[in-house]
Amino acid sequence: MTATESNTPLVSVRNLKIGAVTDSGREVEIIKGVDFDIAPGEILALIGESGSGKTTIALSLMGHTRTGCSIQGGQIRVGENDVTAMSRRARAGMRGTEVSYVPQSAAAAFNPSKRIIDQVIETTEIHKLMPRSTARAKAVELFRALALPDAENIGSRYPHQVSGGQLQRLSAAMALISDPQLVIFDEPTTALDVTTQIEVLRAFKSIMAAGGCAGVYVSHDLAVVAQIADRIVVLRGGEVQEEGTTDQILNAPHHPYTKELLAAFEPSPHQVIASTMDDKQEPILEVRNLFAGYGTVRKGEPPVKVLKDVSFRLERGRNLGVIGESGSGKSTLARAVAGILPAYSGEILMNGRQTHHDLAKRSKEELRRTQIVFQLADTALNPGHSIGSILARPLTFYHGLRGKAREARVIELLDMVHLPGNMRHRVPSELSGGQKQRVNLARALAAQPELILCDEITSALDTVVAAAILDLLKELQNELGLSYMFISHDLSTVEAICDDVLVMFKGEIVEALPALRMSDLATHPYSRLLISSIPKLSTGWLSSLEQDPELIAQFANR
Template sequence: MTDTNANGQSGDILLQMRGIKIDGMADDVWNPIIKGIDLNLHRGEVLGLIGESGAGKSTLGLAAMGYARDGCRITEGSILFDGIELSTASDEAKRKLRGSRIAYVAQSAAASFNPAHKLIDQYSETPIHHDVLDQETARKDAVELYEKLRLPNPSEIGFRYPHQVSGGQLQRAMTAMAMSCRPDLIVFDEPTTALDVTTQIEVLDAIRNIVRQFNTAAIYITHDLAVVAQMADRIMVLRYGELVEEAVTEDMLSDPKEDYTKSLWAVRSFQKPQKPLAGPEETSVIRIENVTAGYTSGDMVLHNVAFDIHRKRTVAVVGESGSGKSTTARCITGLLAPKEGRILSNGEELPADYRQRSKDQLRQCQMIYQMADTALNPRQRIRDIIGRPLEFYLGLTGAKKRERVRELLSQIELEPDEYIDRFPGELSGGQKQRISIARALAAEPEFIICDEVTSALDQIVAEGILKLLFRLQEELNLSYMFITHDLATVRSIADEVVVMLQGRVVEQGPKDQMFTPPHHEYTDLLLSSVPEMDPEWLTKLLEDREKNKPGIELAGN
């Protein structure tokens, strides 16, 4: 796309937003979300909107369709779409534009497709509703687009229900759906955020091709810089509802002007020193010995999984969704009894079922979850959330318990006086994750499983969490098992890496070794799929892969 619109100035203007202000309702008060932003978009141009969560990217993107979510309202500004003023247009006029001339691709395709209807019916709905095509033509057209987006089995896939199709395929089917009326503008709202890196590539490629082919203008919203670098001609950086910086992609990458933009660029810099491998004589804190496991019905999910976690080491377990990372964690914690194999803690076998484990065995192994939001009881105060394991495992009560809660809060860098009586709802995402850490620490474990603990957080916040975990490891001699699909996280925190694919360990070893070739071909695929800042990265990668066919085909894509 960079070639069609190198300077972002050519072509006539399709969308012009002036002085946009949007308020959102929170706690019965209107608060500003977007504080006066101008935005220009030319025909056929792709504009990247980037920023952390809460920056107002999605809100601004939706405003381009003249749409405000429930609890939001556009208070000021003009939205001129191809000569039509959307801010004053009637609801009926806006409805007619949506789907036909401006389309939307949402973050979670799984949630945004109606579970009750077939994909192709949801595709045809838009052109039929807007009287563009009749059903038969719409269906033919759908198959054609499915083919263009390289969906497997294009003539049949449309007749499936959303739950019968994988995430990456759904996301492409949604892009096809957005294309159904050949709109002038598509708003892509984090379309690949929920996908694995390996799947992300195919979706990015598909989106890029189709947008280019039909010369569709696009607003591409994401928090991932490397992704936006592949997609956009021009980038706008947002923060707290205000524009931080705007430039053509190459300039933005090579020469960011604002400090905030620079900090975004530099955020993946944290790297803890890698520790040497533990000696053979050292007993591992947790040993997973040839574990094969599955759920009640169906096939085994884990096959002969084996690895060790030593004292003060961080073992990162990587792999795409469905590879068995979390199931392994469930076996270690005893939530799922393995069919074969066993779990040892400091050389001593743990009962397979957590109900048979002693309180002390349970105490030794704690977990931190991805969604702190759902892992913390919203009706309990922080003092009770952290106090519960203190009472349960260590029998602390009264003043002693209170003192310990305060200590733990200081340890996770939250001011005890300020936070001890709050509810989780009164904390930010990063703070909630810190509370989860404190709760795990309260049990005084020697081993903590961190299940995607940073993936719901913004990069700067995530980095803070990683630093905290590293510091605690040093101070308290903790061992971590770090489940993640984010290789940047692996680079910054791991000592050893275990790569999983379809329930098997395909490669394991110390981090430096894992990041230097030669790799197992799957590791290679995984590593090469992590987007890089270079705007030419995706093009080069796809060319490379084309040359080196046959590469390994991934199930479910």
């Protein structure tokens, strides 16, 4: 049902304004006069980049704002409640009963010391909604409806005893136990592997339809939104750019920004570089029969195996993608190649010369030639140092630069990643996610490397920002003759940057494929499952998707 088909919308937002006060005391307007309605039983998606106001608006529907923020104007009505006029006590009574919330990180939402069932039914006890025995029986019904295994007993486990996908569905059960009128989903599948994401989306869609409650789905992933939303509101800078049905927004967008989001969802394919190597030329990287793992080695015994007999070649000037779900060994492979995690068997050859497994025992020249860029720039950049200081350190270490020459090179590096030179005076907390990742890349470039290991470097970024980073990588490759080894679970990203792809499962390479023909040439069952689980930008994709249950049970990481 759409808003136009209902005389009385369940949710009505009019001229909503939300502001914040900065540390310096300056007032900033975050949400700037937003209007929308949600009909009973309808799911509305809020999409846009980081900072667009998606989550801020979603939280305001519960009468909640983050620390330092406040609702400064407009009206929010949910059912019979005027949320903006309610007392703090009344809002607290509404949360968890009439409006509930499913977070991005289910792991952070659960208390690790309490059994799952006690946390799922906690809302019913706080608000005295039903007897405990009734609540427990209802929870088990929800577990079944959400396709959770062993529905009768899974609630007796602790959060760490279930998988990420199961925990995300359990957080949905916690939100639905009180029969709310409105459920807010805040990027609930972002952290999940693709096969798990399919299962969770199906469960969400099924139970929302069965319960007839309305939903707000916050996401920057248009393909996910296409599977679950009836209508879409496109946000940028706290303002609505466009609103329409999911079909209209995806197939006939009007606003230039919406078109930009759609274009960024499918990056331009990588122009495959024809190999110019002959049999006498050495690859930039060759790995032979590599074994690596974690844990303490005792009496000559190897640690717990993660990588098992991994072998591949990366030719100079070409890019190699490594794909697979969490636990497949992708990041472990990057760390083993970099020497951060010393392999215990096998060979790593750079330009035909064997390299020591341990980073600490490699020469400065070996270190310079291979650099790694990590997934989370927040944790990779020292928060107490300026950007200039962060970039200066490798310039001194590798090239002996100091003083004015070093400062001039810092400015050049920032320019190479399309950041202004005066940004060198800022600290990481003053930069956006995309800017931090550019600094992370500039630090790797400071060494003047030949090979850069990119470990999920766009997975934490919004679609438009991620597309810009990919364009930057291509530009730098053309200018500097770099090679990339690109770790990712996003196939469209791999297609946009890589020539060849390795598919990993449980620490082993199960298939090697040309990037642009993965879908056509993949023959291994796991490769086929992985490729088929990537959501398409089509509203009917999820309902028409058919996968072999036995194959899913065999390979999917639940």
